[in-house]
Amino acid sequence: MAIQDAPGAEASGDAGHAGDSFVCVRVSRAAAMLDIGKTKLYELVGNGDLEAIRIGRRTLILQTSIVKLISRLRERARNGRSNG
Secondary structure, three states: OEEEOOOOOOOOOOOOOOOEEEOEEEHHHHHHHHOOOHHHHHHHHHOOOOOEEEEOOEEEEEHHHHHHHHHHHHHHHHOOOOOO
């Protein structure tokens, strides 16, 4: 699932290249983006740190929740608190 950044922009044919931003990503991609395993990713979903939706049998992670998680972790690091 991708949304073009600008109206009228042409799709590259490969989602995820320049000009595309994803609303949701698959669990495997989200885990790779965060450089964590799927088990840790599902743990983050389970405790509310990441937001997931289901479409059919597929679980998708909201891109905005990944950005928010990173922002929270960066803020904790700036404040000298533990990232756990």
